[in-house]
Amino acid sequence: MNQARRGRPRDAQVDERVLRTAAGLLLERGYNGLSIDEVAERAGVAKTTLYRRWPTKDHLAVAVVARLQDDDGIDDTGDIRRDLTDYMEKIADALNRMRSAGRTAGRDDRSAGVVAELVAAGARHDDIGEMGRQVYARRNALALGLIERARLRGELRADLDAAVLLDQLAGALYYRVLVTGAPVDRAYAERLVAAALDGAMNRKEIPPCP
Template sequence: MSPRGRPRDTEVDERVLQAATELLLRHGYGGLSTDEVAERAGIAKTTLYRRWPTKDHLALAVVARLQDHDEITDTGDIRRDLTDYMEKVAAGLNRMRVAGLPPGQESRSAGTVAELVAAAARHDDVGALERDVYARRNALACRLIERARDEGRLRPDVDPMTLLEQLAGALYYRVLITGHPVDRAYAERLVAAALDGAL
C-alpha cells in the first residue's frame, strides 16, 4: 500500500516550526498567528492545516520540540539528583517566562505555559499529547526515586509520584500563580523541605 499522489514536502515541517518558534518566543502565544506563520514559512495555510489541525496543535509541537532535551542524571545522591532535575524544569519554565516580551524584561508569570494548558483543555488530543510529554519525563524521575527508596536511601513508604508532584508542583505554582522566581537556590530549599519533612 504505497501512498498515492504527490508526497509531502518534508522540508515544510521544518520551515513552519522554525517560523512558529520564532513568533512564539518573540511575541508570545497571542503573537503566534497561523496567517503569519504561513507567510513567513512561505507556504499556504492549507499546507499548514494539513499537518497541524489547529493553532493549538502547532503551538504544542513548537514547545514540545523546545523541551525535548532534558535528561535526568542518577549519581546515587538523591538530593542532588532531584535538585538538578528541578533546576532543569525551572530553566524550561523561565525560558517561557521571557516569551513575547521585550528583551531584558521577563514576565512574572509564564503566560505561554498557561495558554498551552488551556489549549489542552480545548482539544482532547492536545491534552493527551501534552500529558504524554509530562508523563514520559516524570516516569524517569519516578524511577530515580523508586531506586533510591528501594535501596533504602529514602523512607520505604515514600510514594514517588506524590513526592514528584510536591516538587514540580511547587515550581509550577510559583511560575504560574504567585509569580515568584524559581532558581537553583529555590530548588535546593524545596528539595530539602520535601526530603526532611515538616514534623
C-alpha cells in the same frame, strides 16, 4: 516501514519553514502575536496547507515548543538530594525558557506567558492534553525509578508516597510560574527538595542515655 505511498508526497520543506517561522514569531511576540495568516505568508505556504498539518493554532504552537525542548533523561548519582535538585532545575529551566517569550527584555518578567497558553491548549484539545500527559508520564516513570532505588538504598523512608513527593516537587514549580509569579531557580530547587525530604514536623529530641 512507511513505504512510498500512493499520491503526491508531502513537501518536507513545508514543516521546516512553517515551524521555524512560527518559532520566531512565538518567541518574539508571544502566543497572541503568533498569527496563522502571517506564518503562512512569511513561510511562503498556503494557509490551508498549514491547517492540513496542524488542525489548530494550539497544535502548531505545541509542535513549535516540542521541537525546542530536548527531553534528556535524569541522572542517578546515588545521592537522592542532589539528583532530585538537578531534576527540578531541569524542569525549571524548561519553564523559564518559555516564560520570557514575547515580552520585552529588560525589566524582570514574572509572566507565565507561553507556559499558561500551552496548559490551556491541553485543556482545550483532548489530543494535546493526552500528549502532555504522556510526556509527564514518561518523565514521572524515570523519576519514580530514581526514588525507588534511593528507597532501596535506605536513603528514603520505606513507606514513602513517591507519587505525592513528585507532585509536590514539580507542582511547586508550576504553581510558582502559573499562579504566584515567583521565580524558580537553582536556589529554589534546593529549598524545595530540602523541604520535601526533611519534612515539616518537629522531631522529638532524643533524651540522652542516663
